[in-house]
Amino acid sequence: MSRIPKYPVTAAKENRPGISNNRIISRTIGNGLSDVEKKNLLLNHTKPMNGTASNKVAAPRIKRSATAPSSATVPTKAAKVEKKTTTVAARIPSYDYKARFNDLVEKHKVIKSELSELKEKHLEISDEYEKVKDTVESSASERDALKEKLLNTYTELRKHSTDLESLKLDFELLKRENDDLHGKTRLLEDVTKSLKIKTSEYDKLKTEFDDLTRRYKSLSEEAEALRVLTDHLKKVSAEYDTLQINHKDALDTISKTKSDSEALQNILANMYKEQRMLRNTVQDLKGNIRVYCRVRPPLESESSKPLYNLNVLDACSMEVEKIELLNSARKGKSQHSFSFDGIFTPHASQEDVFAEVSPMVQSALDGYNVCIFAYGQTGSGKTYTMEGGNGAEKYGIIPRAIDMIFDCMVDLKRMGWELSIKASFLEIYNEIIYDLLNSSKDQESHEIKMVNSKCSDLYVSNLKEEEVKSSHDFIRLLIFAQRNRQTAATLNNERSSRSHSVAQIKISAINEKRKEKFTSNLNLVDLAGSESGKTTQRMDETKHINRSLSELSKVILSLQTNQSHIPYRNSKLTHLLMPSLGGNSKTLMLVNINQFDESFNETLNSLRFATKVNSCRTIKAKKNITMVDS
Ligand SMILES: Nc1ncnc2c1ncn2[C@@H]1O[C@H](COP(=O)(O)OP(=O)(O)OP(=O)(O)O)[C@@H](O)[C@H]1O
Numbered sequence: 001m002s003r004i005p006k007y008p009v010t011a012a013k014e015n016r017p018g019i020s021n022n023r024i025i026s027r028t029i030g031n032g033l034s035d036v037e038k039k040n041l042l043l044n045h046t047k048p049m050n051g052t053a054s055n056k057v058a059a060p061r062i063k064r065s066a067t068a069p070s071s072a073t074v075p076t077k078a079a080k081v082e083k084k085t086t087t088v089a090a091r092i093p094s095y096d097y098k099a100r101f102n103d104l105v106e107k108h109k110v111i112k113s114e115l116s117e118l119k120e121k122h123l124e125i126s127d128e129y130e131k132v133k134d135t136v137e138s139s140a141s142e143r144d145a146l147k148e149k150l151l152n153t154y155t156e157l158r159k160h161s162t163d164l165e166s167l168k169l170d171f172e173l174l175k176r177e178n179d180d181l182h183g184k185t186r187l188l189e190d191v192t193k194s195l196k197i198k199t200s201e202y203d204k205l206k207t208e209f210d211d212l213t214r215r216y217k218s219l220s221e222e223a224e225a226l227r228v229l230t231d232h233l234k235k236v237s238a239e240y241d242t243l244q245i246n247h248k249d250a251l252d253t254i255s256k257t258k259s260d261s262e263a264l265q266n267i268l269a270n271m272y273k274e275q276r277m278l279r280n281t282v283q284d285l286k287g288n289i290r291v292y293c294r295v296r297p298p299l300e301s302e303s304s305k306p307l308y309n310l311n312v313l314d315a316c317s318m319e320v321e322k323i324e325l326l327n328s329a330r331k332g333k334s335q336h337s338f339s340f341d342g343i344f345t346p347h348a349s350q351e352d353v354f355a356e357v358s359p360m361v362q363s364a365l366d367g368y369n370v371c372i373f374a375y376g377q378t379g380s381g382k383t384y385t386m387e388g389g390n391g392a393e394k395y396g397i398i399p400r401a402i403d404m405i406f407d408c409m410v411d412l413k414r415m416g417w418e419l420s421i422k423a424s425f426l427e428i429y430n431e432i433i434y435d436l437l438n439s440s441k442d443q444e445s446h447e448i449k450m451v452n453s454k455c456s457d458l459y460v461s462n463l464k465e466e467e468v469k470s471s472h473d474f475i476r477l478l479i480f481a482q483r484n485r486q487t488a489a490t491l492n493n494e495r496s497s498r499s500h501s502v503a504q505i506k507i508s509a510i511n512e513k514r515k516e517k518f519t520s521n522l523n524l525v526d527l528a529g530s531e532s533g534k535t536t537q538r539m540d541e542t543k544h545i546n547r548s549l550s551e552l553s554k555v556i557l558s559l560q561t562n563q564s565h566i567p568y569r570n571s572k573l574t575h576l577l578m579p580s581l582g583g584n585s586k587t588l589m590l591v592n593i594n595q596f597d598e599s600f601n602e603t604l605n606s607l608r609f610a611t612k613v614n615s616c617r618t619i620k621a622k623k624n625i626t627m628v629d630s
Pocket residue numbers: 295296297299376377378379380381382383384385389496497498528529592
């Protein structure tokens with residue numbers, strides 16, 4: 001507790017403890033304290049002075065700095081008085097009573113004035129005291145009221161405190177509950193999460209389960225099937241055991257059969273060779289140029305045309321007879337007999353014709369050069385005989401020959417022969433060769449040349465040659481060639497009738513086992529119409545046709561009379577057919593005729609030409625077989 005500064009001795013002599021102090025306190029603290037502090041201070045100092053220090057309410061601390069001015073003020077005044085007295089007193093010697101008296105008087109005066117001053121002050125303070133007393137009294141009642149209020153407030157506070165405590169407890173409880181709930185919520189969230197995971201896992205498992213169920217079902221079915229199979233297998237196994245025993249026996253038989261088969265194959269090959277030789281001997285005996293006559297039936301559109309008499313005497317002889325009208329120049333009966341290697345009546349089918357022709361195709365497969373040609377006037381059925389009509393039944397010699405070649409190829413393969421077939425198609429029109437597999441208008445020129453100086457084989461230069469792997473391949477080429485010929489025919493009026501068409505099939509064969517190989521040519525020729533033309537253009541064509549046909553007859557005649565020189569090179573046709581007509585080849589001519597009265601003379605010409613050809617004897621044909629160079 002700060003000490004209140006002491007008053008000068010004079011002030012203490014007033015013997016007013018507390019009042020003066022109070023006055024000073026109220027004066028000094030009035031400046032730096034708050035209202036509450038002032039009040040507290042007032043309360044403390046208005047309390048009875050007999051109270052012990054411990055009973056006193058602690059007064060607020062008064063800062064030394066705050067009190068300083070008042071404490072300083074009082075000592076300053078006293079110091080002044082002190083100073084005056086000391087100034088006067090100090091100089092008075094003790095023996096100077098007068099001075100001392102004066103001094104005392106002076107002092108008395110000062111003290112007196114001070115006393116009066118103090119009295120005034122006392123009065124002032126008394127007034128103030130009264131006022132303060134009043135204030136203290138009112139403050140006391142106020143304090144009591146406040147005390148009561150405080151008490152009430154305290155009671156209320158205590159009540160509130162209790163409430164607060166219970167509220168705190170409640171809060172605590174609620175907090176705990178809340179925490180509990182939070183925990184539960186978290187737990188619930190965790191449970192929900194894990195539930196979700198479990199649900200998806202469940203879904204997955206369910207799908208898997210369904211899948212497994214399905215698989216189980218199918219596996220069950222498979223198991224059932226397997227069970228059936230197992231039963232079957234058991235049976236089969238038993239059968240297999242039996243079969244194995246049989247198989248062993250069979251193997252023995254097979255190895256035995258194999259050696260037998262090899263022996264038989266050798267026998268077969270030898271027999272085939274012999275058969276081939278016999279076949280060709282028979283053909284040689286029959287002659288290497290063979291002539292057949294085919295009479296075509298009248299078409300529906302020609303049913304009204306008058307016919308001459310045709311009497312087929314036997315398989316090889318026939319008679320043609322025409323009764324000339326009475327007013328005709330050559331009136332009377334005109335009858336002519338002919339005999340050939342065979343005669344095909346109007347009823348003969350394509351199959352019948354091919355049955356006679358097929359040995360020639362067989363000869364080509366045996367390694368001989370073969371030429372089959374159709375001769376006759378326009379419209380006599382040459383193209384029908386060689387190429388045929390639509391439908392397998394109407395197929396002519398060319399498609400049937402290629403079918404036969406590919407059929408025989410299978411048997412030949414069994415005997416160790418590997419065959420390769422090449423085809424080319426050409427046309428000779430006005431002594432010019434045209435490649436029917438080349439559709440371009442500007443073709444390179446084609447010449448007939450020797451394969452080599454040693455042999456008599458010929459080939460046509462710049463001629464397209466296509467390899468054929470099946471009869472279908474060949475037919476495709478034949479159709480292409482026919483179209484090319486037709487296109488040329490439309491550009492060149494009736495050209496197809498006025499040109500020679502040649503289909504060439506080249507057979508190359510090799511037998512590695514027997515070290516044999518051969519190459520043979522099968523020429524299938526549809527000759528131009530043999531009748532004489534009537535128009536100027538036709539005259540020109542006819543000249544060429546007649547020339548080539550007459551050259552053909554000359555060649556045949558030369559061959560017939562064993563001439564040393566055969567004029568093959570006089571025409572493109574005879575030159576091309578040279579290997580087939582003379583020497584090393586077999587030739588078959590089909591002379592085609594119709595039965596119309598109007599064509600009687602042309603028919604006679606054709607039959608006479610065919611007879612000439614038939615009487616031809618070529619030298620014995622030679623096989624082209626050579627040994628493979630080892
Ligand atoms: N044996 C036959 N049976 C049925 N119809 C035939 C027979 N021979 C020929 N024909 C038919 O007679 C017609 C004339 O035949 P094709 O065209 O073959 O004669 P062509 O001698 O070739 O004539 P071109 O010299 O003008 O070529 C054709 O319609 C043909 O179908």
